Amino acid sequence: MIDPARPYGLDPQVALxxxxxGALAYHYGNRRLTFLRSPDLVRVVQDLGRHDSVDEALAGSGxxxxxxxxxxxxxxxxxxxxVIRAR
Structure with a gap:
């Protein structure tokens, strides 16, 4: 379970x-393909690395x-x- 107060980011082995x-996320390490079925979720995932917590990323993404x-x-x-991991 993620901790919304911690920073997260896209795993470096994942391509969106x-x-x-929304988007397809492919993990080159485990070869898993994941569907992100919301453009809003894609925006949050892309913004995670620019914020100090999940909650800040949610707020910053509107x-x-x-x-x-x-x-x-x-x-x-x-x-x-x-697809994402703690930083």
Missing amino acids: RREPF VAPARWPAFRAALDSLAESE
């Missing part, structure tokens, strides 16, 4: 490819606080898939 629905629980759950899943 933008798509109309995500309404009411949506934060859903985004945290999605980020938990991305961390389990090794």
Whole structure:
């Protein structure tokens, strides 16, 4: 489970490819392909490395606080898939 007060970022072995629905994330290390089905989530994932915490990235990406629980759950899943990692 991610800690929203800690900094996270895209794993260096992951490539994002933008798509109309959001993005595809391919991890070259584990060969896992992950679908990010929201352009807003893609923006947050790309912004994680520029912020000192997950919550700062959510705020900085313009995500309404009411949506934060859903985004945290999605980020938990991305961390389990090794798309993002703690910095």
